[in-house]
Amino acid sequence: MSNSAALLLLGASLSSAVMLPAAARDAGTFNGAWSVDLVTESGMVCDSRYSYSVSVQEGQVRLVSGQSASLTGRVGADGTLGLSVSNGTATGAVSGRLQSNSGSGTWKVSSLCSGRWTARRQATRTAQAD
Numbered sequence: 001m002s003n004s005a006a007l008l009l010l011g012a013s014l015s016s017a018v019m020l021p022a023a024a025r026d027a028g029t030f031n032g033a034w035s036v037d038l039v040t041e042s043g044m045v046c047d048s049r050y051s052y053s054v055s056v057q058e059g060q061v062r063l064v065s066g067q068s069a070s071l072t073g074r075v076g077a078d079g080t081l082g083l084s085v086s087n088g089t090a091t092g093a094v095s096g097r098l099q100s101n102s103g104s105g106t107w108k109v110s111s112l113c114s115g116r117w118t119a120r121r122q123a124t125r126t127a128q129a130d
Contacts, residue, residue, distance in 0.1 A: 030056045030075045030098050033064070033122040043113025053122075056098075079103065 038050040053064040056075055061083055063071040073083030079098040085091065096105015096117060103119035 028058050029077070029100070030079065031058065032056060034098075034103075034119045035122055036117060036119045038107060038117045039115050040113050041115040043109075043115075046109075046113035046115075054119075081105070 032055070034054050034056060036052045036054055038052075040046040040048050054071075055062045055064050059074045059076070061071065061073055061075060061081070063069060069085060069087040071083060071085050073081065075081055075098055081096055081098065081103075085093075090110055090112070092107065092109040096107075097103055098119060101121045104117065106114065106116050108114040
């Protein structure tokens, strides 16, 4: 599978067909780095598993690993994800929700592949002076 299709899977893993309005007032709750794992459940052109990193800042979601796909959208105050993903002519859509340190949902990239995703918040380390 090409890198562009794999990046679409990441985006699709965090996307929803419906964009959320400004419900991200409290979306800062989800700020930080997240690891996302995708498992393909159907589709012949996708690998069985993918892993990516995304960053959430004040409700805005940004792709950290693999920069060639376009990923836009928000995390709502309740953790609902509303993202749009595209790479060339392929588009993806998924539904799911983040909680304080984890998340899950389903994804689909056009008619190519579909599956489920899980996310976990990465631990942040703070440097301390002696």
